Structure formats: structure tokens, C-alpha cells
Amino acid sequence: xxxxxxxxxxxxxxxxxxxxxxxxxxxxxxxxxxxxxxxxxxxxxxxxxxxxxxxxxxxxxxxxxxxxxxxxxxxxxxxxxxxxxxxxxxxxxxxxxxxxxxxxxxxxxxxxxxxxxxxxxxxxxxxxxxxxxxxxxxxxxxxxxxxxxxxxxxxxxxxxxxxxxxxxxxxxxxxxxxxxxxxxxxxxxxxxxxxxxxxxxxxx
Numbered sequence: 001x002x003x004x005x006x007x008x009x010x011x012x013x014x015x016x017x018x019x020x021x022x023x024x025x026x027x028x029x030x031x032x033x034x035x036x037x038x039x040x041x042x043x044x045x046x047x048x049x050x051x052x053x054x055x056x057x058x059x060x061x062x063x064x065x066x067x068x069x070x071x072x073x074x075x076x077x078x079x080x081x082x083x084x085x086x087x088x089x090x091x092x093x094x095x096x097x098x099x100x101x102x103x104x105x106x107x108x109x110x111x112x113x114x115x116x117x118x119x120x121x122x123x124x125x126x127x128x129x130x131x132x133x134x135x136x137x138x139x140x141x142x143x144x145x146x147x148x149x150x151x152x153x154x155x156x157x158x159x160x161x162x163x164x165x166x167x168x169x170x171x172x173x174x175x176x177x178x179x180x181x182x183x184x185x186x187x188x189x190x191x192x193x194x195x196x197x198x199x200x201x202x203x204x
Contacts, residue, residue, distance in 0.1 A: 050110050051146035054126070057104070058150040058200060061124045062174035065202030072202065074100070077119045081105060086119075111139055113196070125199040129187060136184040136194035140168060143182050143198065150174055155182070178202055
């Protein structure tokens with residue numbers, strides 16, 4: 001159990017770093033229009049109800065975070081967005097952790113992949129950490145289509161870092177002013193293990 005908790009904590013930290021780096025690159029780097037790739041999900045039917053739930057979650061979370069972190073502290077986010085309390089391993093030495101994981105409310109499984117909620121100060125994310133290359137690419141492609149309505153403008157593809165050319169991130173500004181980041185990155189490229197991530201980031 002401790003081993004799985006430590007693994008989850010490492011993956012949570014990887015997500016937070018990826019989201020932060022994607023946001024920073026999006027502020028300073030040019031985009032290429034963020035057009036989705038074609039033909040990667042020909043055999044994956046999209047469930048409209050799941051994507052509606054995910055779009056609604058993205059929009060409402062953007063509204064929640066747009067007022068600033070002081071109005072959306074971590075305990076409030078946990079109470080509002082978690083179906084169950086966070087894993088015990090996310091508490092560090094009896095103190096509130098900087099980031100926690102829990103099942104989202106409602107549960108969401110786009111393209112059949114269960115999403116886990118990650119919460120940190122000013123950041124709400126949904127992740128699927130145990131995917132292969134094709135699965136993670138399919139989620140990104142379909143997400144760009146299905147979640148476009150949550151953006152005030154179009155998606156912008158964020159240039160990948162020189163030290164991780166395999167990662168893929170897109171960003172847009174939500175109608176509330178929050179930033180939405182959608183993408184994927186390899187957790188273990190040699191083992192073909194990828195993570196899909198959707199994050200909503202408040203100001204500051």
C-alpha cells in the first residue's frame with residue numbers, strides 16, 4: 001500500500017510539473033493552431049454523455065478557480081469535487097499535502113479510460129496514468145474536439161521541451177479567464193507508459 005501511495009505521489013508531482021511547464025511555455029511560446037491529428041481513433045467510439053460531463057466539469061471548474069485561490073482552498077475543492085476522501089497516503093506527516101488524488105464527482109471514463117482527480121492549490125486536473133501511446137493520443141485527439149466549447153478561443157499547441165520531444169500539450173483560455181491545458185506525456189517511454197492529463201489552472 002505504501003508503495004502504491006508513493007507511486008501515486010510521484011505521478012501527481014509529475015502532473016503538476018508538466019502542467020506548470022505547459023502553462024509557462026504557453027505564455028511565452030508560439031502555437032501552431034493545435035489541429036488534432038487524424039485517424040488515431042477510428043476504432044474508438046466517443047460516448048457523448050461522458051464528454052458532456054467532462055465539458056461541464058471543465059467549465060464549472062474554470063468558473064470556480066477564476067476568482068482566485070483564496071476563494072477555492074484545497075479543503076473546499078476536495079469537498080466539492082471528490083466523490084470519496086483523498087487517499088490516506090496523500091497526507092504528509094499529519095499535515096495537508098500540497099496535492100491530493102481522489103475519484104472525481106461524477107465519475108468519468110472517456111473512451112473507456114477511468115480518470116482520477118488531482119487537486120492542488122489553484123489547479124484541478126483529471127488524469128489517466130496507465131495508457132499506451134495509442135490510447136493517450138486518442139484521448140487527446142477526441143478531447144480537443146469535444147472540449148472546444150469550454151474555450152473562449154481555439155486551442156493552441158504548446159511547443160514541447162527540448163528534453164522531452166514526445167510530450168504533447170494544448171492550451172486555451174476558458175470563458176471565465178482560467179487556463180485549460182490538455183495533453184499527454186510519457187511516464188516511462190521505454191515501457192510505453194503514458195499519462196493523459198486535463199488541467200484547469202486559476203490565476204496566480
